[in-house]
Amino acid sequence: MLTVLNTIVAGLIATLGMSAVMYGIHATGLTNADMVRALGSLITKGKQKAMSAGFIAHLISGIMFAFPYAIIISAFTQTAISSPLTLGALLGLFHGFVFSFMMIALVAENHPLEEYRSAGVSVAVAHILGHIAYGVLVGMMVYALPISYGFQLNVK
Secondary structure, three states, X not given: OHHHHHHHHHHHHHHHHHHHHHHHHHHOOOOOOOHHHHHHHHHHOOOOOHXXXXXXXHHHHHHHHHHHHHHHHHOEOOOOOHHHHHHHHHHHHHHHHHHHHHXXXXXXXXXXXXXXXXXXXXXXXXXXXXXXXXXXXXXXXXXXXXXXXXXXXXXX
16 A cells, blocks of 8 residues: 555656656746646636646646556666666656657647647657656655565566
């Protein structure tokens, strides 16, 4: 039970960290990386309650994705903090690539708000960076908290 609760905590912390990275990229004006509002307006079809809907949806997704991340990361021997951080970053890189291409191909063209209909390389890179941050934070939490799903891989 503690492992499940710690994984939920890891998902919450990693999602907040990812949101902060995405907001930071958006705030610099480099690209439209306002992911939480884009997600929320996809749900609400408008800007009115987009931020709260997007934040709730993003937190729920972040908690759900923390479980496969934590299961994979905890399956490897953790001799130093660099191991789970590196594995988390690699998982985030993969997740970010998959999500970015799906977002560009499926979501952007059909988004209800005009400002989120164009998603180019800069938006994809922002999402990849956000997902890498998410993976690193989940890896850090797997290392710091007692998160173990009962099996270990012996990779040498």
